[in-house]
Amino acid sequence: MTEPLLKISHLKKRFGALKATDDVSLTLMPNEIHALIGPNGAGKSTLIKQIAGGLRSDSGTVEFAGRDVTALGTVARARAGLGRTFQISSLAMEYTVLQNTVLGALGREGHVMRFFQPVMKNRKLVDQGMAALTRVGMADLATKRTADLSHGQRRLLEVAVALTLAPKVFLMDEPMAGLGASGSKRLTGFLHNLRSEAPILLVEHDMDAVFALADRISVLVYGQIIATGSAEEIRRDPLVREAYLGAEDAA
């Protein structure tokens, strides 16, 4: 059997009496989209931060392609090959769209302590930045100021910056949020193909997208994974229906 690219074992995080992450284990296999769903307050954001390195875990381990990265911070995990997108767009707002992706390309290349040659005249970095924009269909917006982008465009730019990192694993926190029906559909198609480059751990509220994309789905409720399985298994799981889908049906 192939090794998982991302392996989380017995991860825990407590805030006072609240068990935000309660013994969570999950894996992400090559070429896979593994969706993480759960009602609001289930602990998805906390878990994402623990995986990305922004939040130290109380116990448990995070492994990347067989390498234990538990002790590493955000920067080192990004360098180890984690491409993250944020739930709330996190971009350099004063920069142009292209500058944001060039920043990503620069981060991947790693030689940031260069003080003299203009970065926007660096053919290699600019080409990588443009290539990522082209892939998400934003090439014509390259010179636009990021602050002037619409919400949906910012979401796509987040994905484009993650692409410039050419990561081993994507970690996407609600990439569909606020995209609208057609945008969401387009991104769904895009992510469907992206999995062959690197597997995606996808946190998403858009159930149409999740059921269309995910090879496996894990359901997180009160910091615990109550079920993991294919879309069909999750749909039929009585625990999940009660905790999650049932509640939504009722509403």
Next chain:
Amino acid sequence: MARETLINIALFALLPVTAGVAMVMDEPFIITLVTKAAILALAGVGLNIALGLGGLVSFGHAAFFGIGGYAMGVLASHAQSYTPLMETPILIEGTKSMLVIWGVAVVTAALAALLIGVLSLRTTGVYFIMITLAFGQMLYYFAISWPAYGGEDGLSIYIRNDFPGLNTLDPIQFFAIAFAVLAAVLFVAGRLAKAPFGLALSAARQNPERVETVGIAPFWLRLVAFIVSGAVTGLAGALFADLNRFVSPTMFSWQTSGEIMVFVILGGVGRLFGPVAGAALFILLEHVLGGLSDYWHVYLGLLLLLVVLFARGGLIGTLAGRETAHD
């Protein structure tokens, strides 16, 4: 050509043109004023690398300005009294060579910035402001209580230091030196801002989380920016002491830190030529309003208030409009 570039060129030409006119009209005092503006602008260009590009609100840049000043004062005072700086383990003599003094000023200021930066860059926001202020004040009181180099009274240097091939006591020639240094540093600072380092540093100011997520650590960017910034301000300090042929603890005072910050804010935070505009305006106001009233700082305060409230981009921002993102 972009409007900001035209304004920058005009502004930059204003310094040598004014100095030239003053030379023709035989007004050495005006030349000295323009020289002072150029040197203070240089100090501001230094601060602007940390403040404008890196978002590091350092309220302690007087530390570097003063270190530059004392590098000149200590070396030149030993040279003029013919006493060595130290004899054991190696003999170090004073010097009257401007180039050597600049080298010592830049290296010492950079080392101090490394030390202060490592300690203070762990904090952000108001704590960073306070800790940089504290370092500046520490050096201020150290200079006051150091009798070997004049203590509170400071050090007088009788003859300006030497520069190969020039008569540094001639006001216009000393202006030429200061202006050339300013031009060179502006060129380097402009390249720095557009280089990969500048892109990442400015991104870390806008959104540190974004920079971390692409695998770049903001701390190192900020530390290097702080060191370069301190070194430039240190160089300005050495020139300033040479201009006055005098150095005193006032160069270390927090008022000095505040003034350098005022140049940057008046001219335009993050604008390459902002400190030039700010320092020139400051000297102009000091000269014109200072002649009218001893309390001219009241008007300066009013102007600063107006800039902060209504013209965030400072003088350059008001004239040139929003910064065009470079492509």
